Amino acid sequence: MPxxxxxxxxxxxANIDRIRxxxxxxxxxxxxxxxxxxxxxxxSGETNKLVSYVDDVSPLxxxxxxxxxxxxxxxxTAGLMALTLQEMDVPARSWQGWQVPVQTTxxxxxxxxxxxxxxxxxxxxxxxxxxxxxxxxxxxxxxxxITTLGRGGSDTTAVAFAAAFDAERCxxxxxxxxxxxxxxxxxGKARKLEKISFExxxxxxxxxxxxxxxxxxxLAMRFGVRLRVLSSFEEYDETAxxxxxxxxxxxxNKPVVGIAAxxxxxxxxxxxxADRPGIAAAIFGPLSEHAVNVDMIIQNIAxxxxxxxxxxxxxxxxxxxxxxxxxxxxxxxxxxxxLIADTEVAKVSAVGIGMRSQSGVAAKMFQxxxxxxxxxxxxxxxxxxxxxxIDRKYMELAVQALHDAFELEKxx
Amino acid sequence: MPxxxxxxxxxxxANIDRIRxxxxxxxxxxxxxxxxxxxxxxxSGETNKLVSYVDDVSPLxxxxxxxxxxxxxxxxTAGLMALTLQEMDVPARSWQGWQVPVQTTxxxxxxxxxxxxxxxxxxxxxxxxxxxxxxxxxxxxxxxxITTLGRGGSDTTAVAFAAAFDAERCxxxxxxxxxxxxxxxxxGKARKLEKISFExxxxxxxxxxxxxxxxxxxLAMRFGVRLRVLSSFEEYDETAxxxxxxxxxxxxNKPVVGIAAxxxxxxxxxxxxADRPGIAAAIFGPLSEHAVNVDMIIQNIAxxxxxxxxxxxxxxxxxxxxxxxxxxxxxxxxxxxxLIADTEVAKVSAVGIGMRSQSGVAAKMFQxxxxxxxxxxxxxxxxxxxxxxIDRKYMELAVQALHDAFELEKxx
Numbered sequence: 001m002p003x004x005x006x007x008x009x010x011x012x013x014a015n016i017d018r019i020r021x022x023x024x025x026x027x028x029x030x031x032x033x034x035x036x037x038x039x040x041x042x043x044s045g046e047t048n049k050l051v052s053y054v055d056d057v058s059p060l061x062x063x064x065x066x067x068x069x070x071x072x073x074x075x076x077t078a079g080l081m082a083l084t085l086q087e088m089d090v091p092a093r094s095w096q097g098w099q100v101p102v103q104t105t106x107x108x109x110x111x112x113x114x115x116x117x118x119x120x121x122x123x124x125x126x127x128x129x130x131x132x133x134x135x136x137x138x139x140x141x142x143x144x145x146i147t148t149l150g151r152g153g154s155d156t157t158a159v160a161f162a163a164a165f166d167a168e169r170c171x172x173x174x175x176x177x178x179x180x181x182x183x184x185x186x187x188g189k190a191r192k193l194e195k196i197s198f199e200x201x202x203x204x205x206x207x208x209x210x211x212x213x214x215x216x217x218x219l220a221m222r223f224g225v226r227l228r229v230l231s232s233f234e235e236y237d238e239t240a241x242x243x244x245x246x247x248x249x250x251x252x253n254k255p256v257v258g259i260a261a262x263x264x265x266x267x268x269x270x271x272x273x274a275d276r277p278g279i280a281a282a283i284f285g286p287l288s289e290h291a292v293n294v295d296m297i298i299q300n301i302a303x304x305x306x307x308x309x310x311x312x313x314x315x316x317x318x319x320x321x322x323x324x325x326x327x328x329x330x331x332x333x334x335x336x337x338x339l340i341a342d343t344e345v346a347k348v349s350a351v352g353i354g355m356r357s358q359s360g361v362a363a364k365m366f367q368x369x370x371x372x373x374x375x376x377x378x379x380x381x382x383x384x385x386x387x388x389x390i391d392r393k394y395m396e397l398a399v400q401a402l403h404d405a406f407e408l409e410k411x412x
Numbered sequence: 413m414p415x416x417x418x419x420x421x422x423x424x425x426a427n428i429d430r431i432r433x434x435x436x437x438x439x440x441x442x443x444x445x446x447x448x449x450x451x452x453x454x455x456s457g458e459t460n461k462l463v464s465y466v467d468d469v470s471p472l473x474x475x476x477x478x479x480x481x482x483x484x485x486x487x488x489t490a491g492l493m494a495l496t497l498q499e500m501d502v503p504a505r506s507w508q509g510w511q512v513p514v515q516t517t518x519x520x521x522x523x524x525x526x527x528x529x530x531x532x533x534x535x536x537x538x539x540x541x542x543x544x545x546x547x548x549x550x551x552x553x554x555x556x557x558i559t560t561l562g563r564g565g566s567d568t569t570a571v572a573f574a575a576a577f578d579a580e581r582c583x584x585x586x587x588x589x590x591x592x593x594x595x596x597x598x599x600g601k602a603r604k605l606e607k608i609s610f611e612x613x614x615x616x617x618x619x620x621x622x623x624x625x626x627x628x629x630x631l632a633m634r635f636g637v638r639l640r641v642l643s644s645f646e647e648y649d650e651t652a653x654x655x656x657x658x659x660x661x662x663x664x665n666k667p668v669v670g671i672a673a674x675x676x677x678x679x680x681x682x683x684x685x686a687d688r689p690g691i692a693a694a695i696f697g698p699l700s701e702h703a704v705n706v707d708m709i710i711q712n713i714a715x716x717x718x719x720x721x722x723x724x725x726x727x728x729x730x731x732x733x734x735x736x737x738x739x740x741x742x743x744x745x746x747x748x749x750x751l752i753a754d755t756e757v758a759k760v761s762a763v764g765i766g767m768r769s770q771s772g773v774a775a776k777m778f779q780x781x782x783x784x785x786x787x788x789x790x791x792x793x794x795x796x797x798x799x800x801x802i803d804r805k806y807m808e809l810a811v812q813a814l815h816d817a818f819e820l821e822k823x824x
Contacts, residue, residue, distance in 0.1 A: 069491035
């Protein structure tokens with residue numbers, strides 16, 4: 001029988017009633033003729049509770065013990081989901097990560113899945129079991145310790161199972177009914193997308209649309225897993241949610257499919273850096289060593305051998321960045337007059353595969369912002385994305401104006 | 413280094429502060445030169461919460477899934493305890509049941525430990541780790557599924573580790589400071605025992621003194637594990653708690669060491685049973701098949717080929733017992749006029765190894781009860797125990813009177 005992977009997030013299994021509701025959806029797919037692999041998150045709030053225990057005990061914790069503690073929430077949901085399905089006469093059993101086993105690297109709290117042997121579960125399917133309920137977010141290291149995949153890791157578990165079992169589709173049930181052209185809380189005209197390409201979703205996911213863990217989209221793209229995001233709270237039909245798929249499967253071809261916005265950015269400016277060959281390496285080397293994720297970079301034209309260098313990074317890495325750069329200055333590796341952190345900024349991005357073939361997208365974006373009197377601080381572009389850093393107070397205005405300018409409320 | 417096993421029950425690890433307190437005790441034993449195996453229960457309330465989830469989902473649950481769910485509480489505590497010890501600079505790590513592995517039978521929810529390979533943990537001890545924190549109550553079946561050992565199973569885990577690692581002692585930290593001559597809530601004069609023999613503890617444990625899981629005492633007796641019960645809430649000293657040990661190690665030799673009382677009994681009477689050879693088998697066979705634990709049995713002298721048969725069983729098995737006997741009657745296997753269940757009874761027992769060599773204990777017990785005007789309904793005796801079934805309303809009075817009569821408030 002064809003295999004379907006269904007993943008239920010924390011809010012979709014927040015209590016026994018919701019687990020029953022999710023189990024009913026699973027039952028429908030079983031009746032449709034699928035062998036189903038269900039990936040479950042912890043009941044919402046559980047993982048946060050466990051994390052707070054760990055934080056309380058040990059601020060600088062041993063990640064191996066952290067993983068052993070925080071992975072337990074998923075085990076509870078997996079067992080309860082299997083029991084609920086059995087109550088509905090659907091043959092089901094639960095698997096914890098180590099039982100499959102979901103083999104991962106030893107990078108605790110941010111482990112990567114290396115292999116998922118399918119024999120055990122396939123053998124049970126062939127014996128009449130119809131649903132394998134697997135605890136998401138977790139795996140086992142080569143040393144036999146429990147690992148976790150980072151927050152949102154259950155999405156990645158789901159996609160990895162879909163790839164390993166050659167599933168027809170991977171349905172991610174969550175508390176939103178799909179991927180939107182932008183955050184509906186910011187722009188009321190935001191429209192749910194029927195389809196979006198992996199590449200676009202990846203840009204949106206990493207730009208702050210918190211629907212899916214970025215890693216899961218990467219994995220889906222690499223293995224060609226058809227991914228669907230849909231709500232577990234709405235009536236189900238065949239076209240529910242948003243399908244994330246290969247570019248070829250998308251007919252609609254607007255230049256921009258979505259506007260992403262992120263408040264979690266900071267702008268750092270090194271004032272009056274001595275300009276010399278290798279200066280960029282001297283600046284960004286230490287930042288990288290201190291695990292600062294530099295996003296946008298802008299270098300002013302040098303005057304009299306000195307220049308200003310501006311970059312952006314996540315707001316919670318500002319302290320680390322300052323430490324890295326001041327240390328490098330003390331060591332004499334770089335020389336600057338001042339280091340200014342601006343944490344009152346936001347990043348707004350337009351994303352769309354169509355901009356590869358259609359010109360004028362950047363011009364339209366800049367003009368729209370200019371018409372609203374919004375000053376652009378930093379620009380960065382990729383093949384399918386244009387991002388700008390602006391004052392945070394203008395973020396909502398910028399999103400709304402761009403959504404209008406690119407007519408994203410219209411379906412085609 | 414010598415190995416010590418320390419087990420902390422749910423109330424001793426109920427929150428982070430208590431885990432810290434328990435960890436401090438562990439740290440002291442490490443400083444004393446022990447390699448320590450710590451067995452932890454779930455934080456108090458957690459297992460009940462998980463059990464209620466399962467009951468809510470599925471009244472007739474699959475015990476394999478039940479075990480997968482309810483075992484998760486211990487995993488959380490184990491990780492948190494290891495982190496807390498690390499914070500105190502004590503080299504520690506956690507083990508879940510399957511990681512040791514604690515090999516059990518497949519009797520889910522009531523599994524028995526079959527083997528505990530010591531190599532993994534011993535290897536870590538030899539590499540400098542000082543504390544192995546092990547999740548109690550759980551193991552893994554030959555099929556690789558998670559099992560649990562029944563409520564209170566962490567005590568059994570602790571004793572089994574003490575046996576497997578040839579530990580010097582197994583300390584059970586709980587919310588009471590030892591084993592008492594009787595329930596202090598019933599008799600204010602109850603006195604904490606310094607030592608008690610395995611045999612006596614076994615009688616007391618199975619008679620309703622809920623300090624230790626019966627199975628753990630059996631195991632300790634079989635493997636000669638010196639077991640100590642003590643409070644995690646009191647100042648520690650060398651003589652804290654009660655030592656449960658072999659008879660030879662006890663000097664004190666009173667005929668009675670403790671009075672146990674249990675409200676969870678029911679008296680069942682089969683009125684006017686046709687008396688014939690094999691009638692006892694015909695009655696108790698079906699009861700055994702329906703998993704009714706018959707305790708005391710009394711058969712009246714037959715008159716005109718008919719007799720009354722009385723037995724006691726746990727109060728929550730009365731329905732099952734009635735079903736078993738009525739079915740047997742319908743099948744014509746037994747014949748009786750009436751079946752009367754009396755659930756307003758209590759069992760009171762006097763326990764002591766000394767009664768083997770000292771006569772007159774039974775006589776003194778019966779006389780004491782008579783002096784208080786308490787009618788004895790059923791009597792049963794073993795080598796080191798005399799039990800009587802009485803009206804429940806007299807239970808406290810009987811316990812107090814017997815405690816006085818045997819002078820249990822005095823140490824010798």
